[in-house]
Amino acid sequence: MNTSSKFVVATHILAAIIIRQKVEGRPVPVKSNFLSDSVNTNPVVIRRILGKLREAALVDSKGGKEGGSWLTQSPENITLSTVYEAVEDGDLCRHHYSTPDQCCPVGSTIQDIMSGHLYEAERAMKASLAKTTLRQITEDIFERSGVNALLAAGKSYMEIAQMLRANMEVVN
Numbered sequence: 001m002n003t004s005s006k007f008v009v010a011t012h013i014l015a016a017i018i019i020r021q022k023v024e025g026r027p028v029p030v031k032s033n034f035l036s037d038s039v040n041t042n043p044v045v046i047r048r049i050l051g052k053l054r055e056a057a058l059v060d061s062k063g064g065k066e067g068g069s070w071l072t073q074s075p076e077n078i079t080l081s082t083v084y085e086a087v088e089d090g091d092l093c094r095h096h097y098s099t100p101d102q103c104c105p106v107g108s109t110i111q112d113i114m115s116g117h118l119y120e121a122e123r124a125m126k127a128s129l130a131k132t133t134l135r136q137i138t139e140d141i142f143e144r145s146g147v148n149a150l151l152a153a154g155k156s157y158m159e160i161a162q163m164l165r166a167n168m169e170v171v172n
Contacts, residue, residue, distance in 0.1 A: 006052075010083050015134065015137055016030065019142070019147065022138070029061075029067055031068045035050075050069050053086055058078060
């Protein structure tokens with residue numbers, strides 16, 4: 001059984017937009033190709049998730065050479081719960097894909113029994129996500145990645161990107 005990664009990818013996309021704009025020092029539309037490189041996935045996946053984020057009024061986008069995507073709200077006002085609800089379809093955990101054997105004592109009762117537990121688990125997860133904003137996530141990223149120190153040293157976005165890529169090539 002697979003779980004969805006849309007929430008994590010959406011958070012990655014939003015964090016990349018915030019970081020790109022902070023490093024540039026101004027609002028900059030961020031292209032889906034840039035985001036797909038950062039996530040290491042197909043640009044179509046990024047555009048689909050951006051579409052869901054646009055429907056939730058978290059980003060806006062413009063096509064063309066000067067186009068891209070940008071936040072429509074302050075990162076302090078966007079919680080991880082909001083991002084999760086914008087991109088994930090359905091419940092955190094799903095019941096069986098087909099109806100279990102109703103003649104079986106387990107099959108005839110398991111879905112009713114599990115419903116309350118799954119509901120409570122999802123409610124607790126969303127409550128936890130609601131406590132964290134995108135600002136908090138990006139500040140943690142700035143610190144852990146060394147971007148804060150590079151910005152303080154006066155490095156440009158391109159210099160930071162090149163340095164981070166060079167470090168990754170050394171590690172790999």
